[in-house]
Amino acid sequence: MPNLPPNPDDAFLGAVSRNGHHETPAAPTYYDRPMLKAPHWEWNVVTYLFLGGIMGGLGLIQLLAHPERDDERRLKRTARITSFILAAGNPAILITHLGRPERFLNMLRIVKVKSPMSLGVWGLVLYSGAAGANVVRELAVDGVLPRWMRFLAPGFMAPAQALLGAFTAGYTGVLLSATANPFWGSGKRHIPAASVCSGLASASALASLLSTLEGNHQAVHKLERLEMVAGAAELLVLADFKRASGTYGKPFFEGKRGERMRTYTMLAGTIAPMALNLLGQMVKLPKPVDAVRTTVASVLTLVGGYVLRDSLIEAGKDSARDPHAAFRQPR
Amino acid sequence: MATGFFTDTTLCIGCKACEVACKQWNELPSDGFTFTGNSYDNTSELSGTTWRHVAFVEQMSVDQQGGLHDRWLMSSDVCKHCTNAGCLEACPTGAIIRNEFDSVFIQPDVCNGCGYCVVSCPFGVVDLIEKFDPDGTHYNLASLAESRLDAKQTAVQQSGGVAGKCTLCYDRQKVGFEPACAKACPTESIQFGDIDELRERARVRVETLADRGVEAQLYGADDVGGGIGSLNAFFLLTDRPETYNLPAQPVLPSTRQPAGYAAAAAAAVGLAIAGWMIFRNA
Numbered sequence: 001m002p003n004l005p006p007n008p009d010d011a012f013l014g015a016v017s018r019n020g021h022h023e024t025p026a027a028p029t030y031y032d033r034p035m036l037k038a039p040h041w042e043w044n045v046v047t048y049l050f051l052g053g054i055m056g057g058l059g060l061i062q063l064l065a066h067p068e069r070d071d072e073r074r075l076k077r078t079a080r081i082t083s084f085i086l087a088a089g090n091p092a093i094l095i096t097h098l099g100r101p102e103r104f105l106n107m108l109r110i111v112k113v114k115s116p117m118s119l120g121v122w123g124l125v126l127y128s129g130a131a132g133a134n135v136v137r138e139l140a141v142d143g144v145l146p147r148w149m150r151f152l153a154p155g156f157m158a159p160a161q162a163l164l165g166a167f168t169a170g171y172t173g174v175l176l177s178a179t180a181n182p183f184w185g186s187g188k189r190h191i192p193a194a195s196v197c198s199g200l201a202s203a204s205a206l207a208s209l210l211s212t213l214e215g216n217h218q219a220v221h222k223l224e225r226l227e228m229v230a231g232a233a234e235l236l237v238l239a240d241f242k243r244a245s246g247t248y249g250k251p252f253f254e255g256k257r258g259e260r261m262r263t264y265t266m267l268a269g270t271i272a273p274m275a276l277n278l279l280g281q282m283v284k285l286p287k288p289v290d291a292v293r294t295t296v297a298s299v300l301t302l303v304g305g306y307v308l309r310d311s312l313i314e315a316g317k318d319s320a321r322d323p324h325a326a327f328r329q330p331r
Numbered sequence: 332m333a334t335g336f337f338t339d340t341t342l343c344i345g346c347k348a349c350e351v352a353c354k355q356w357n358e359l360p361s362d363g364f365t366f367t368g369n370s371y372d373n374t375s376e377l378s379g380t381t382w383r384h385v386a387f388v389e390q391m392s393v394d395q396q397g398g399l400h401d402r403w404l405m406s407s408d409v410c411k412h413c414t415n416a417g418c419l420e421a422c423p424t425g426a427i428i429r430n431e432f433d434s435v436f437i438q439p440d441v442c443n444g445c446g447y448c449v450v451s452c453p454f455g456v457v458d459l460i461e462k463f464d465p466d467g468t469h470y471n472l473a474s475l476a477e478s479r480l481d482a483k484q485t486a487v488q489q490s491g492g493v494a495g496k497c498t499l500c501y502d503r504q505k506v507g508f509e510p511a512c513a514k515a516c517p518t519e520s521i522q523f524g525d526i527d528e529l530r531e532r533a534r535v536r537v538e539t540l541a542d543r544g545v546e547a548q549l550y551g552a553d554d555v556g557g558g559i560g561s562l563n564a565f566f567l568l569t570d571r572p573e574t575y576n577l578p579a580q581p582v583l584p585s586t587r588q589p590a591g592y593a594a595a596a597a598a599a600v601g602l603a604i605a606g607w608m609i610f611r612n613a
């Protein structure tokens with residue numbers, strides 16, 4: 001629809017006020033065409049963020065696991081090796097988005113504090129270094145590599161990997177929330193917080209799954225408690241996000257996508273595994289049954305984490321196409 | 332010297348000479364033809380391969396006395412070359428730089444096509460020139476001269492896409508020419524020059540128009556708010572910015588970072604403490 005000019009008596013030119021208030025009613029749009037550009041991000045960026053969250057969570061898990069308890073010793077090793085594999089593989093996922101491998105290197109010619117993407121890539125690179133060092137240590141302790149090589153990874157590498165991991169998980173949220181996208185911007189606190197929680201829940205799920213395969217049931221017991229805490233925190237953040245984002249949150253919380261997010265991320269991806277994990281904490285099930293229980297809970301959590309990231313990105317696309325939201329940027 | 336554009340929309344006649352001149356000088360391909368039905372605007376928006384876009388708004392209304400008011404607004408939109416540019420801050424490769432003319436310039440050989448600038452421009456200007464073009468609407472390589480095809484194919488199609496937007500005709504400015512659009516504009520609706528001088532000229536123009544009974548305002552000559560600062564390509568408008576698809580209250584994306592990092596850190600610390608308790612008590 002063409003825009004009708006306001007009544008000539010209106011002070012419509014006062015609309016650009018620098019104090020943040022519109023004097024005039026609802027803004028016109030330009031034929032309802034989008035004012036912003038939608039992200040060009042597909043499954044590869046979704047996967048990159050999802051794996052970034054898991055890597056981050058594994059960073060914490062490898063620090064928490066105590067080397068003097070047998071089950072945790074094995075968990076530490078598993079977490080370190082897995083995190084290193086993910087850290088080494090994640091650039092490959094990003095490269096499928098960039099087109100050519102050497103394009104990844106373009107990001108290593110500069111460190112830019114103002115760019116979450118730049119900091120995040122450096123976080124990923126440093127994380128790979130720390131995780132790699134810790135894997136060398138594991139292999140040296142096990143005697144796979146010469147024993148002296150464990151000195152290549154001094155003790156501070158464990159907390160270093162955890163800190164870098166926290167950053168990696170957090171940045172996957174800031175990457176979205178610190179943009180011009182109205183929906184993402186409306187979650188400037190919630191999206192980063194949810195990313196950290198979801199990252200840790202998914203990491204615990206993956207570690208439980210692997211520990212179950214290894215038959216390390218004691219570690220699974222602890223991991224599932226961690227997963228429950230992270231999942232509960234994620235639910236709280238998402239619930240508050242819904243409240244705080246208001247109309248900006250519509251593309252994420254409502255319609256088909258909202259339905260899907262609620263089903264896969266909140267219900268099947270968080271509440272159901274929480275119930276299964278709680279069951280595991282309270283009842284001593286026979287080993288094979290328990291293994292199935294853990295497997296189901298872990299897979300559900302992982303799927304939920306992926307759907308969360310996917311829904312965030314897809315909702316961002318819709319939000320960018322909505323000129324009403326774009327004109328009324330969240331503060 | 333800081334240079335820029337002053338686009339005086341009251342002088343625009345909607346001829347689209349700027350669009351054509353820009354496409355020709357910068358060897359930008361056709362975007363295909365779509366008939367939008369939105370007045371004379373079949374270009375629709377700025378894109379990776381469209382760096383000037385003329386907006387058309389036909390306005391009609393009847394006032395209480397039954398008098399007819401009608402206006403036809405036309406405005407040539409372009410990258411704003413922001414003082415604090417969201418795209419420049421976001422770019423992880425350093426492909427986007429501020430050049431000696433104070434314009435925001437993308438170095439296509441450094442850009443890796445990540446697309447982060449696209450979501451970081453508060454004005455929806457910059458976009459990716461996609462690598463795949465199944466229906467030929469995005470980047471129609473067939474429309475390029477044979478001689479240029481190789482270079483463009485390497486630069487764009489095989490590269491996985493690059494970001495594209497107005498360069499403020501960096502190459503022309505380097506040899507002392509004015510940008511192609513300003514050169515082609517027959518009514519001087521697009522004026523190019525020293526940014527301070529343009530601002531001065533624009534303020535005088537607002538007053539002249541006021542004397543003639545036309546209410547006008549400048550958009551971007553001063554700070555637009557939200558942390559963006561003033562715009563090196565600013566506009567003289569006679570209606571609300573939204574009418575021309577310009578945001579009245581844009582926000583610089585990086586202003587959202589501190590809250591984001593703080594929230595992530597809070598969540599991480601909280602979960603680390605919980606995790607420590609779980610593992611210690613076990």
Ligand code: SF4
Pocket residue numbers: 410411412413416417418419435451452453454455456457496
């Ligand atoms: S208008 Fe957008 S693309 Fe142009 S300089 Fe500003 S942020 Fe960058």
Ligand code: SF4
Pocket residue numbers: 421422423424425426427437441442443444445446447448449493494
């Ligand atoms: S697409 Fe290119 S110009 Fe845009 S942020 Fe990425 S590297 Fe920078």
